[in-house]
Amino acid sequence: MSNLHQQSLVIDGLNISKWERLVFEDMKKGGLSAVNCTISVWENFQGTVGNVVDMKNLIRDNADLLTLVRGVEDIKRAKKEGRTGVILGFQNAHAFEDNLGYIEVFAELGVRVVQLCYNTQNLIGTGCYERDGGLSGFGREVIAEMNRVGIMVDLSHVGGNTSSEAILASAKPVCYSHCLPSGLKQHPRNKSDEQLKFIADHGGFIGVTMFPPFLKRGSNANVDDYVEAFDYIINLVGDDCVGIGTDFTQGYGKPFFEWLTHDKGRHRRLTDFGTVINPEGFRTIGDFPNLTAATERAGWKESRIRKVLGENWLRVFGEVWGA
Template sequence: MLTIDGLQYSNWSRAIFEQMREGGVDAVHATLVYHENCRETLLRFGEWQRRFEEHSDLIMPVFEASDIELARETNRVGIFFGAQNCSPIEDDIDLVAIMRRLGLLIMQLTYNNQSLLACGCYEAEDSGITRFGRQAIREMNRVGMLIDMSHSAERSTLEAIELSERPVIISHANPASFHPAKRNKSDTVLRAIAESGGILGFSVYPFHLRNGPDCTLDEFCGMVADTAELMGIDHIGMGTDLCQAQPESVLTWMRNGRWTKAMDYGEGSQSNAGWPSPLAWFSDNRHFPNIVEGLRQKGFNHEEIDKIMGRNWLKQLTDGTRPAVNAAF
């Protein structure tokens, strides 16, 4: 069984890396930044370099998909990076290739708000992919950086899929048909993602789940089964959105960045401002086997579970992060 998680943003520590190994995790898409600009993104890369040095027995960086195999062979967890927003490239198209070279394999075009590239899922109106956005999509295609529309609005997402010559992904969200939330995705979007060759990573973040923290494993696995029907077994995976051991200040940073003086509560509210309570069956990286068991009970066979837990992500990374011919950077 290969296990690849399509999104986490934890308060990284040796304890968490050990839990990853304990949970049989082979690779994790770690959010590198939310709103950090170019220089600040390099600070985050710097912090990760130190983690790779200090915990070289447990983790290693993934610059291309084959590094995940190396991680597996050496009993370590491969860490691959994504940005939840396009802030690392600022207004500079050349920074796409530079960030890719540094190991940014995935970038969201937007995070909730309008960005320079596209519209986020919390804006009142979505005018689609911008002029700069079209160039960025082309450049991301060229260098092999996955386009992630997890926090984007519907029209922008469909346009990105149309414009991109390579698959588009949603690393962490759920079907809106399972739980209506601004962050969850319509069947139209999910079908288009699958048709593009992309993937949906299922989130276990309670705000994305029916009944929130009380969502049962059976309900979750039922959602997976329904989505497998809709998108096909090759286009679904995990994207837990696990934010372990993070203080509330980090939640505030995710939601407010530097763009508002008034408090924005994102998926929460003034009366429910903090982190949601965790699920009983998935609160940290040791709990991936619970999901495997849940899927088994829902009737998935071994090969299907292997795809959902990791193989489909490996294929996305293998195909999607390969630079185009002659892309030297």
């Protein structure tokens, strides 16, 4: 691990791995200061509260490696202590059900990032895999309440119209926590140049994923292809609003993807990713230092590397979460 990686604040803006000791040890090995850990996709309110309880138990049981993040000071403290800060996040607002009051409840439990829709339509708006009807009236109320209680709005799997309307409706910065540019590969989950510029122009944030089906060379990709995707986006929007959102699914196999990619968790199959092989050189979370090395090979200045590794995420989290 290079000195630069060791000294830098490193934040992964989206990770949906199997939450267990092996993964937490790999986060330590990778030098991760904080991670947005997905704890809800298709679960309802009660199921998600159960997941919060489970995650908090894991944080306690692995206190040598982990600490809960409620604000940016917790991330800085985690870095100082050599632990990884766990940010509780959802990849779907399904757990809000039709009750605005649940949003504050989750905020008080420590939830800090919520994606509005997962691939398809819910009560808030439309996902990226179907005809996009935009943000609902309820969706506008959800965003206003998320702004009020300090939960970041994530639009990674959200449709284009719903995303644009959410960006305009939000009084605080929103994000694509994990996405790639359509300019390198056409895919319903990838974002066009216009979409990337639009979120950046409105003070939003772009987390770049290395999920192989969305990368230009798919399963043949390596860590340098991942850096190429960063370069593409930075050339469009600059390097102040870009960070990492790996979308690691470490520890999971085929049944997990079956569950994840069926609409509403059990019905229509939305997509088939085939075999998911992470980029060569970045197969596991413990390989994070290889990403820093690849950015150095690509000729990035140290200031850019530090910003993209974590400083940018820290700043935007502060803007959304408040003091």
